[in-house]
Amino acid sequence: MIPVYTRPKSLTNVVTHYCPGCPHGIAHRLVAETIDELGIQGKTVGVASVGCSVFAYNYFDVDFQQAAHGRAPAVATGIKRVTPDSIVFTYQGDGDLASIGMAEIVHAAVRGENITVVFINNAIYGMTGGQMAPTTLVGQKTTTSPFGRDPKTQGYPVKVSELLATVKGAHYVARFSLHNPANIQRAKQGIKKAFQNQIEGKGFSLVELLSTCSTNWGMTPQNALKWLEENMLPEYPLGEFKTGEGE
């Protein structure tokens, strides 16, 4: 028998704390596969953020730093400047990256910091129990938008990829989704490109991954993926918003 699919060796052999069906696990696996395929396990340094993925360092068998809420891009900057040969990535959720850490992510992009950012957008605060996120959809109910997000008082969802695509310093900005195998495969290619860019010294790369939170959305994992497809995709179109070509 020939192996078709095996567990990546950059993942530690532990059970994650994520809820059943949580796409964080998928995203972790894609990042680990990328690290394996690029042969960079020994020189990769991850930066964990605050959110459900706060313990990401337990799941990747690489050096890690745990950053304060929203500050992962600044921490990654510090690491990368000291050890430019390390491959540095941050792994951040939407509360961390798009709310409290908006300044850090924008300015890391502005500086063209040669790092890779994996950004999980599931339109809700998972860790703290399902509050409204900056990416929560209009009308979406959360514990702090119990009547549905009302743009009159709560504004509109922030589109991180579109926003960062306007930043000249950003080399690669793309949005993918984790709701089915075909999209997962595309996301993998995007993540790989984002790491490859760093190896080649091309500068700031960010992949936004649309994800679910079945627990806080109150759905089965399968229904959550369906909800993502039906509700998030129209608001968050997929694609590469900046590819660095022609620069």
Next chain:
Amino acid sequence: MEKRVVFNEDHCKSCELCVGICPKKIIKLRTELNRQGYHPAFVSDEDQDKCISCALCARMCPDAVIEVRRPQ
């Protein structure tokens, strides 16, 4: 007989994403609980030869539970 698809059942959280995606509908949940208290997913020995090694289940699995092989 060598298996095409193998589950690390102790890591499974029975989210059933693999169950839903399998084109051959051969992935089932066990009635027994694993160490974490979940009914782990599995493919029975008799269904192993129905597996087409497409690995969609492995791609979907959030817990990297599934290994897939194909005959030479």
Next chain:
Amino acid sequence: MSESMLMKGNEALAEAAIRAGCRFYFGYPITPQNEISEYMARRIGEHGGVFVQAESEVSSINMVYGAAGAGGRVLISSSSPGISLMQEAISYIAGAELPCVIVNMSRGGPGLGGIQPSQSDYFQSTKGGGHGDYRIIVFAPATIQEGCDLMATAFDVADKYRNPVMILGDGMIGQMMEPVVFPEVVDVAGLPAKPWATTGNEGRKANLINSIYLDPEELDTHNWKLEEKYRKVRENEVRYEIVHGDDAEWFFVAYGTVARICMSVIQRLRKDGVKVGLVRPISLWPFPDEAFEKVVGQAKGFLTVEMSTGQMVEDVRLAVNGRKPVYFYGRTGGAVPTPRSVERRLRDVIEGRVPSQSDYFDRVGGGKS
């Protein structure tokens, strides 16, 4: 020309840091310490170092966290409001046990305050400053030369204990100019290795820089481990100066530039036969209790002079522990105590015109005089 150079305090500290092997500097502009960033921007590259102007103090100190975690010799500088913004990350840095040096050229507060010199960040600097049980080591130079010498020490002490060290200057230290002879240039390659740093796990187990301990028992253990480290710091890193410890009956207690004002008063008063001396804490944390043990027997009393409404005086009182009276004189907000007003206050103390220490909160004479 001799090795002496006329240096502004801020530039001198930057040069001293480079000579101490600092190769990574992160900053954000704020008066009165901008010359540190400006000097670094011009000079650190000549030594193969990195200067980054961050988008905020918050970001800059988190760059320090990352850079220190990756094993760099890292400096950051700011002034009071900027240091306030950094407190969260300083707590993380202390919790994750990372070495770095922080310069605070403090200015008057609270709030936006003013840009003139102040010592009102004493509490913030010496009592932790952010959340959680931790300390940072704080050195307060009184001259630019001392600042340069302490800079080299600060990096070594930071590395030794894996803890942030602060150089606490008032704006005066940053802005004034004095001749300086710089310490030797440190051979960066010869600095002790940092096997805990996140440099990639090739050939070893993965390293983790972290301050999360969700299990109460684990966090308790971690905190007591930190406390044990701080105990060693208290044992080994106390620094102070006593002037006229042989015969003084009255002691000024002052740090930084205020100590120099007291020194000029001491010279004047000694001509009149007043036996006055000075206890000058150089390490503000650990506080030099030991200095007070040496002189408390001979002292009739202590007059603490600060550019604050009375912050260090609390530690002086703890050190003296009721054995002798402790008096206070302070100016704030950028108003600097004049030698004449300090002299008058001491004479009032000596001649019994200042209420006894039970009236310690009396700030008579603490305003304009």
Next chain:
Amino acid sequence: MSEVTVFYGLYGSGKSEVSINYALRLAEKGRAVTIVDLDAVTPYFRVRDVRERLLAAGVNVVSPKDSIRHADLPVLPEGIRTVLLQGEGDVVVDVGGDPTGARVLGGLKDALRPDARGLFVVNAMRPFSRTLDEAQEAVRGVTSSAGLPPGGLVSNTHLGESTRIEHIAKGLEFTGSLGLCLGLPVVMVGVPDWLKSRDEGLAKVLGGVPPLYLERHLLKPWETTE
């Protein structure tokens, strides 16, 4: 005939003390003098900090108004254009340090008399002016952003209170060489006033360059007798 003298240079060269003493010297000669505090970049030790003393000596002071004199804002003194355009008597301008500070003067170029004299102050014991290359670069940077070509150099090499005659001598030699490189005369040499009486070799060291004896006005708090 009245004169307009602009002192510029890198910060720390001693421009402010030179400006203050120069203005006082003019006033002592009975001339009407206005000193302009054009330092928009340094937060401490500025001409405005000794305003009362200058006024008492009969020197008119143009500096940012009191309500904002301690602000860390690039504040231009009110009335500065009036003084430059219509002022009678001598004007001494103390320009803030470095090309950044000198830019402020650049913005006032149209108000400057065509015969205004720009004097570049050199302290060879300061960073960024320790070699002839660095010093030439400094002169170019500052005077071009000031928009006023230099008319001469002021040798002001010193180490604060630790200044000795040999520093003056070496500084003068350095400034002389710089002058040769740039084709500029050394018009003045700053000498701390306490060195005046202390060393008889001073005259020889000066070698004909007129000294500007400097009484220190911008004192540190512990140097005052107040």
